[in-house]
Amino acid sequence: MEDVVTLQHVNKAYKDFALKDISFSVKKGYITGFIGPNGAGKTTTIKLMLNLLEADSGSINVFGHNYLGHVNDIKQRIGFIYADHHLYGHLTIEKMKRVLAPFYKNWDDQVFAEYVERLQLPWTKKIGHLSKGMGTKLSIAIALSHHADLIILDEPTSGLDPISRREILELLTEVIQDEEKTVFFSTHITTDLEQIADYITFIDQGSIVFSESKESITERYYLVRGANELLDKDIRSLFVQVRQTSVGFEGLTNQAELVRRLMEDHVVMERASLEDIMVYTVGKRKEE
Numbered sequence: 018m019e020d021v022v023t024l025q026h027v028n029k030a031y032k033d034f035a036l037k038d039i040s041f042s043v044k045k046g047y048i049t050g051f052i053g054p055n056g057a058g059k060t061t062t063i064k065l066m067l068n069l070l071e072a073d074s075g076s077i078n079v080f081g082h083n084y085l086g087h088v089n090d091i092k093q094r095i096g097f098i099y100a101d102h103h104l105y106g107h108l109t110i111e112k113m114k115r116v117l118a119p120f121y122k123n124w125d126d127q128v129f130a131e132y133v134e135r136l137q138l139p140w141t142k143k144i145g146h147l148s149k150g151m152g153t154k155l156s157i158a159i160a161l162s163h164h165a166d167l168i169i170l171d172e173p174t175s176g177l178d179p180i181s182r183r184e185i186l187e188l189l190t191e192v193i194q195d196e197e198k199t200v201f202f203s204t205h206i207t208t209d210l211e212q213i214a215d216y217i218t219f220i221d222q223g224s225i226v227f228s229e230s231k232e233s234i235t236e237r238y239y240l241v242r243g244a245n246e247l248l249d250k251d252i253r254s255l256f257v258q259v260r261q262t263s264v265g266f267e268g269l270t271n272q273a274e275l276v277r278r279l280m281e282d283h284v285v286m287e288r289a290s291l292e293d294i295m296v297y298t299v300g301k302r303k304e305e
């Protein structure tokens with residue numbers, strides 16, 4: 018399977034925060050979701066992927082090249098969507114299109130017009146006056162109109178109502194249908210990823226916890242409930258974190274197969290949601 022973006026052993030330090038030995042890849046033709054709590058390093062990682070920041074060490078490859086000597090080629094092929102940005106706020110969509118189109122080799126006026134109509138974007142409204150949802154839709158329409166091969170979005174659905182959110186998720190699902198385009202997006206809304214992501218990359222405190230297919234994650238991670246007496250030291254080591262009350266324990270395991278073999282008759286097991294995985298993993302790391 019082809020990798021569109023590869024990060025290898027990337028480090029980037031700020032005064033009070035560091036990305037530590039970040040390695041993962043983004044698979045061509047799929048949607049990868051990027052999750053992690055506030056301040057985990059998602060935006061910093063995305064900026065590195067876009068060459069808006071320089072890493073202290075490690076390598077970043079996009080479309081098989083590093084940025085050195087390929088900046089323009091790579092940028093032509095990426096559409097970057099940032100929820101809060103008000104691109105050309107004082108211009109109407111119509112005028113913005115005329116300003117923006119010449120920058121892109123593959124700009125397609127007809128595709129843009131089709132998306133503007135379909136997404137019911139107002140041609141004559143100033144971009145600064147668009148709602149958040151409309152702004153995000155416009156940015157996606159722009160990315161699709163210059164035939165970007167890789168669409169990177171930083172929290173595209175945060176603060177949107179369920180209808181706009183659904184529309185944007187549907188649009189992203191559509192984007193990858195031809196298997197040529199790739200979507201990578203960060204979010205706090207884990208249910209969005211449960212709906213549409215094929216791969217999940219999870220970052221916490223500047224380190225990657227995992228980066229793998231949603232299927233393999235949902236097979237490995239289970240919530241387990243049972244009696245407190247079951248919890249000896251060996252059993253505890255099978256769990257990411259265990260919470261106990263007087264009536265019993267609930268724990269998150271990432272070794273579901275083994276837990277099933279050892280304890281199946283004594284516990285209740287259910288698939289963990291991405292939210293469970295995030296809450297338990299982050300909780301555990303905070304305890305350490």
Ligand SMILES: Nc1ncnc2c1ncn2[C@@H]1O[C@H](COP(=O)(O)OP(=O)(O)OP(=O)(O)O)[C@@H](O)[C@H]1O
Nearest residue numbers: 031032033034053054055056057058059060061062
């Ligand atoms: N230019 C900078 N200088 C110093 N520290 C920074 C800078 N940019 C970000 N940070 C710090 O790096 C950490 C990670 O920030 P980042 O924006 O990457 O997190 P995030 O996962 O995107 O968070 P959120 O979900 O809240 O947007 C934070 O502690 C932030 O304060």
